[in-house]
Amino acid sequence: MNRLLLPDKVAIINGGATGMGRATALIFAEEGCNCVIADVKEEEGKKTAAEASKKGKECIFVKCDITDVKQIEACVDQTVKKFGTVHILIGSAGGSVPRDRVLNPPKEGVRPRMGVENTQEAYFDLMTDLNYKGHVFFCKEVVPYMKKQKYGKIVLISSMGVYNPPGPSVEYHGAKAAIIGLVYNLAYELGPSNINVNGILPGPIKSPFWDPVLSMVPDSERGKMLDQMGQFTPIGRIGLPEDIGYTVMFLCSELSSYITGQMLNVGGGIPLGRFDPERGFMRMVREGRPPR
Ligand SMILES: NC(=O)c1ccc[n+]([C@@H]2O[C@H](COP(=O)([O-])OP(=O)(O)OC[C@H]3O[C@@H](n4cnc5c(N)ncnc54)[C@H](O)[C@@H]3O)[C@@H](O)[C@H]2O)c1
Numbered sequence: 001m002n003r004l005l006l007p008d009k010v011a012i013i014n015g016g017a018t019g020m021g022r023a024t025a026l027i028f029a030e031e032g033c034n035c036v037i038a039d040v041k042e043e044e045g046k047k048t049a050a051e052a053s054k055k056g057k058e059c060i061f062v063k064c065d066i067t068d069v070k071q072i073e074a075c076v077d078q079t080v081k082k083f084g085t086v087h088i089l090i091g092s093a094g095g096s097v098p099r100d101r102v103l104n105p106p107k108e109g110v111r112p113r114m115g116v117e118n119t120q121e122a123y124f125d126l127m128t129d130l131n132y133k134g135h136v137f138f139c140k141e142v143v144p145y146m147k148k149q150k151y152g153k154i155v156l157i158s159s160m161g162v163y164n165p166p167g168p169s170v171e172y173h174g175a176k177a178a179i180i181g182l183v184y185n186l187a188y189e190l191g192p193s194n195i196n197v198n199g200i201l202p203g204p205i206k207s208p209f210w211d212p213v214l215s216m217v218p219d220s221e222r223g224k225m226l227d228q229m230g231q232f233t234p235i236g237r238i239g240l241p242e243d244i245g246y247t248v249m250f251l252c253s254e255l256s257s258y259i260t261g262q263m264l265n266v267g268g269g270i271p272l273g274r275f276d277p278e279r280g281f282m283r284m285v286r287e288g289r290p291p292r
Contacts, residue, residue: 004031004032005031005032005249005253005254005255006028006031006032006033006088006249006252006253007031007032007033008032008033008034008057009028009032009033009034009087009088009252010033010034010035010036010079010083010084010085010086010087010088011028011033011034011035011036011086011087011088011089011090011252012035012036012038012075012076012079012086012088012089012090012138012142013025013028013035013036013037013038013090013092014038014039014064014066014075014089014090014091014092014093014134014135014138015038015039015066015091015092015093015094015157016035016036016037016038016039016045016048016090016092017037017039017040017041017044017045017047017048017061018039018041018044018048018207018208019092019205019207019208019209019241020092020157020202020205020207020241020244020245020248021037021039021090021092021093022037022044022048022241023240023241023242023244023245024090024092024244024245024248024249025037025048025049025052025059026048026051026052026055026245027242027245027246027248027249028052028088028249028252029052029053029055029056029057029059030055030056031056031249031253032056032057033056033057033088034057034058034059034083035049035052035057035058035059035060036059036060036061036062036075036078036079036082036083037049037052037059037060037061037062038062038063038064038066038075038093039061039063039064039093040063040064040065042061042063045061045063046061048061049061058083060082062075062078062079066093066129066130066134066135066137066138067126067129067130067133067134069137072134072137072138072141073141075141076138076141076142080145085145085148085149086142086145086146086152087146087149087151087152087153088152088153088154088155088252089138089139089142089152089153089154089155090154090155090156090157090248090252091134091135091138091139091154091155091156091157091179092157093130093134093135094130094131094157094175094176095130095131095209095212096127096169096172096209096212096213097126097127097130097212114167114168114169115168116168116170119170119171123171124171126171127169127171127172127174127175128171128174128175128178130175131172131175131176131178131179132175132176132178132179132182135156135179135182136182139154139182139186142154143190143195146190146193146195147190147193147195150193150194151194151195152190152193152194152195152196153195153196153251153252154186154190154195154196154197154198155197155198155199155200155248155251155252156179156182156183156197156198156199156200157179157199157200157202157244158176158177158179158180158183158199158200158201158202158263159172159173159176159201159202160201160202160203160265160267160270160271161173161176162176162177162180162201163271164270164271166204179199180199180263183197183198183199183261183262183263184261187260187261187262188261191260191261196251196256196257196259196260197260197261198251198256198259198260198261198262198263198264199262199263199264200244200247200248200251200263200264200266201263201264201265201266201267202239202244202266202267203233203239203265203266203267203268203270204226204229204230204233204238204239204267204268205238205239205240205241205243205244206223206226206227206230206238206239206240206241207241210222210226226238230268231274232270232273232274233267233268233269233270233274234268234269234270234272234273234274234275235268235269236268236274237268238268239266239267239268243266244266247264247266251264
């Protein structure tokens with residue numbers, strides 16, 4: 001029997017133009033879900049919407065900058081006008097824009113330094129608006145529809161960087177940590193309305209997320225560098241956007257209807273390290289003496 005997992009549902013996927021959001025839209029379409037891609041990237045967003053529409057139900061692109069509350073309100077209004085309601089919200093928009101794009105005025109050839117002592121208010125505000133505030137206001141707009149129909153699924157993307165930072169970024173990691181608080185609070189508040197709220201803590205995933213972060217690395221080297229990053233996971237490979245997309249689908253399907261208020265690590269086994277019989281404890285056991 002071929003059973004669709006999201007039959008006739010309506011989902012808004014913010015950040016759905018590329019990466020994990022895009023993968024989620026394509027998977028949702030195959031499972032019978034209508035999707036709205038809410039993103040700032042118009043060209044990529046329209047392309048993803050067209051690709052998803054070919055797979056199943058209707059998928060449209062709505063240009064929406066989630067740092068602007070008015071645009072969030074307009075996006076949800078447009079979704080409801082088109083599809084009648086919203087059943088699912090995926091919060092995938094986010095990222096870590098380099099500080100030098102925001103600092104005013106950026107100094108030619110000078111790389112802004114990392115570390116909390118170099119925090120700037122404008123950068124802090126941008127990271128918080130993009131990675132936290134926008135998600136709070138998206139939830140605010142969709143919840144009334146979910147409550148009315150006594151059904152809803154919300155999945156928000158945080159980051160393993162919250163507890164295992166690959167580099168210092170109080171602005172980005174702090175905002176991603178706030179997503180965890182948002183998930184716990186909403187799950188508690190909305191459980192009685194049959195709205196499941198969960199979050200994902202992705203490990204390293206090969207996506208355009210890394211383009212601004214690795215802007216100093218030549219294009220030809222970036223893929224190799226990401227593949228090497230994957231070698232540190234117990235699974236031994238970098239994650240793909242679909243690894244997150246399938247987890248999101250599980251959390252939005254009836255297969256997980258008793259799961260709410262959970263933050264799921266999806267990172268090839270991180271925070272566990274990679275098993276290496278040549279190092280540390282295993283070597284000590286084999287050689288019967290402390291490591292040199
Ligand atoms: N890739 C990773 O290794 C990784 C790891 C941990 C967490 N994350 C998080 O996962 C989420 C998805 O990232 P991804 O890897 O798919 O990267 P991605 O860059 O492909 O996707 C992010 C999407 O968000 C959109 N976006 C950016 N600013 C926006 C705004 N103001 N309004 C609306 N949309 C906006 C982008 O256009 C893009 O389509 C992000 O929140 C990111 O912080 C990524």
